[in-house]
Amino acid sequence: MxxxxxxxxxxxxxxxxxxxxxxxxxxxxxxxxxxxxxxxxxxxxxxxxxxxxxxxxxxxxxxxxxxxxxxxxxxxxxxxxxxxxxxxxxxxxxxxxxxxxxxxxxxxxxxxxxxxxxxxxxxxxxxxxxxxxxxxxxxxxxxxxxxVRYQPIGFELLPEKFTLRQLQHLYEVILDRELDKRNFRKKVLSMEIVKETNEIEKDVAHRAARLFRFDKKTYDKLTKQGFHFEI
Amino acid sequence: MxxxxxxxxxxxxxxxxxxxxxxxxxxxxxxxxxxxxxxxxxxxxxxxxxxxxxxxxxxxxxxxxxxxxxxxxxxxxxxxxxxxxxxxxxxxxxxxxxxxxxxxxxxxxxxxxxxxxxxxxxxxxxxxxxxxxxxxxxxxxxxxxxxVRYQPIGFELLPEKFTLRQLQHLYEVILDRELDKRNFRKKVLSMEIVKETNEIEKDVAHRAARLFRFDKKTYDKLTKQGFHFEI
DNA sequence: TCAAAAGTGTTCGCCCTACACCCATGA
DNA sequence: TCATGGGTGTAGGGCGAACACTTTTGA
CATH class of the missing domain: 3.90.79.10 (Nucleoside Triphosphate Pyrophosphohydrolase)
Structure with a gap:
């Protein structure tokens, strides 16, 4: 120096x-x-x-x-x-x-x-x-x-594979308000950046939920085309 | 120290x-x-x-x-x-x-x-x-x-009193796209944070536009009530 | 009277919201 | 078979988008 x-x-x-x-x-x-x-x-x-x-x-x-x-x-x-x-x-x-x-x-x-x-x-x-x-x-x-509402950073707080209930819970905790289950699922799934896996949760005492994962590749592709993430 | x-x-x-x-x-x-x-x-x-x-x-x-x-x-x-x-x-x-x-x-x-x-x-x-x-x-x-889209900071770039055309132009320059005049006016005026003055522009070679000002007091009040600015 | 910009209303479609019931599974 | 959460469809309202004409003023 x-x-x-x-x-x-x-x-x-x-x-x-x-x-x-x-x-x-x-x-x-x-x-x-x-x-x-x-x-x-x-x-x-x-x-x-x-x-x-x-x-x-x-x-x-x-x-x-x-x-x-x-x-x-x-x-x-x-x-x-x-x-x-x-x-x-x-x-x-x-x-x-x-x-x-x-x-x-x-x-x-x-x-x-x-x-x-x-x-x-x-x-x-x-x-x-x-x-x-x-x-x-x-x-x-x-x-x-x-x-968290306009960038898909919430996924960083979840395991790689997660249920939609977990994802919804994440938003409810961070935003501090309840969300409607049906509307939340529709919104998340209508964006194509959360992909279904063919695995389900384990060890639950009721119907097991399907696991999903965040598809960063698709997110990046859509973002380049002007797509804007929002919950 | x-x-x-x-x-x-x-x-x-x-x-x-x-x-x-x-x-x-x-x-x-x-x-x-x-x-x-x-x-x-x-x-x-x-x-x-x-x-x-x-x-x-x-x-x-x-x-x-x-x-x-x-x-x-x-x-x-x-x-x-x-x-x-x-x-x-x-x-x-x-x-x-x-x-x-x-x-x-x-x-x-x-x-x-x-x-x-x-x-x-x-x-x-x-x-x-x-x-x-x-x-x-x-x-x-x-x-x-x-x-600029979700905080009312654009007004800082304008004089205290401005025309709606100036405000629209500001957003068009910053966002780099054209906006519909009628929709823009409706949106801005429907939020109650831009108030009409009874002055008009000077020295223009056509019909003079009305001057408006940003009403920070009202903005702060509405914000406390959960209002969210957005263009 | 002309040019130039101000100013205004309506229709349409989409998305968000609100809301209730059936399904699958393990205990 | 029951308890628990998973999973789905629909109707209504509000809002943003698209769009064209009349008004005012100074030159």
Whole structure:
């Protein structure tokens, strides 16, 4: 790196923080880390950490996620950059926040030894959060609510094969309102991006539902033709 | 500031860049600055600069805008944060991009002496841009196209009082398609957020159109009641 | 009186909504 | 056979799309 800076002023520190969402039976869940260092020692916080000089922002977010929670290869999207002056009591820290969506069943967080301080919390039963993480989490929640309706990102919260009831439940939890079963099915199936498999659910004490999967290829093709996903 | 950093690694530099949009008779315009320093000396670039240690990101964006273009008190919103490793040939620079909307008629850029290197360009006739600013501009353009349809931000590009034809033209330019005059008027007027004034346009060589204004108070009230703007 | 843009109404089809019953399966 | 959720059809209303003519004004 050349030493030809125009400005030699003090620089803010730069971090990433990640809001990881998942879907429980009944709740939207978020992954939190219990801090083992000051400040806010013992309090819960979003996973995250400093951006290294030789990694992109998304790389930093993925690295921190893996280190702190064991999660990898998951859907990740930039959320917003928080630059308030008093975010961190130690010094000026600007953080680029990301949000991630995972399928709870497919990722065993507890298996990772580094993740012993990580845990899932229901959005309705959150602990007090360190720093301004409550605000970041709220921003992420609003973004998810808004975006899930016009981008097919909800599928990231489900296993590869899912029932239409599961999909409907997902929207009901995120949008926080009930949907009509018949209308929901008609709408989803009329878009051709959710394809029937010939498998059915297992181990249920009643008629087993058919499993479907999201057909990304068809979605991409239709999108190029001007198709617009919307629930 | 206490000197208790956990990490003393090299830090990326942090800047802000701003995409300022305005509306000409026929085109969407963007404000660019001709660089007078290396790198990219003489090339056009987005206004922007380094974030000071004691100012928020938005404050930095507003300060740079005023210094470089003379624009102030305008609509400004965070766009995206760009953190690629090779954005700046000198060193690692992360930039928080904003976009701004201004009413061309209301802001005389040329009046500001510091803005002698600033100029408006039609989006259809852009010069080559410094750094990764072409990508930032493209991202801003996509955001504007997407957002203008479901948030009443388009009014920021018009004078306080405007004709429905002007408003329609705005949407036609940004969305890049023609709209039906009758349907457009019906839709806009059926939402009660655009109010008739009793003034008419001046100095036109034909029947003068009535002037309208955006009623933010009513918009906020309706929004609280669940109303959702959409064109 | 002409040119140029302002301003207005109606029909049609589609999609969203609301709503109730039969079906398949495991216990 | 019963309990549980899976799965389907239809009618009505509202909204967006398509479309053409009259009005007003200044030149």
């Amino acid at each position: 050349k030493k030809t800076h125009q400005y030699e002023y003090a620089r803010p520190a730069l971090t990433v923080d990640i809001v990881v969402f998942a879907l429980d039976e009944n709740d939207l869940m978020v992954m939190l880390i219990q801090r083992d260092l000051d400040p806010f020692e013992g309090q819960w916080a979003l996973p995250g950490g400093f951006v290294h000089i030789d990694e992109t922002l998304e790389d930093a977010a993925r690295r921190e996620l893996q280190e702190e929670t064991g999660l990898k290869d998951i859907y990740l999207e930039q959320l917003y950059t928080f630059g308030g002056l008093q975010r961190d009591p130690r010094e000026r820290v600007v953080t680029v926040a990301y949000y991630a969506l995972v399928n709870l069943a497919g990722h065993n967080v507890q298996a990772n030894t580094d993740a012993r301080n990580a845990a899932w919390f229901a959005m309705s039963e959150l602990p007090e959060l360190a720093f301004d993480h409550a605000m970041i989490l709220q921003t992420a929640h609003e973004r998810l609510r808004g975006k | 206490k000197k208790t950093h956990q990490y003393e690694y090299a830090r990326p530099a942090l800047t802000v860049d701003i995409v300022v949009f305005a509306l000409d008779e026929n085109d969407l315009m963007v404000m660019l600055i001709q660089r007078d320093l290396d790198p990219f000396e003489g090339q056009w670039a987005l206004p922007g600069g380094f974030v000071h240690i004691d100012e928020t990101l938005e404050d930095a964006a507003r300060r740079e805008l005023q210094e470089e273009t003379g624009l102030k008190d305008i609509y400004l919103e965070q766009l995206y944060t760009f953190g690629g490793l090779q954005r700046d040939p000198r060193e690692r620079v992360v930039t928080v991009a904003y976009y701004a909307l201004v009413n061309l008629a209301g802001h005389n850029v040329q009046a500001n002496t510091d803005a002698r290197n600033a100029a408006w360009f039609a989006m259809s006739e852009l010069p080559e841009l410094a750094f990764d600013h072409a990508m930032i501009l493209q991202t801003a353009h996509e955001r504007l196209r997407g957002k």
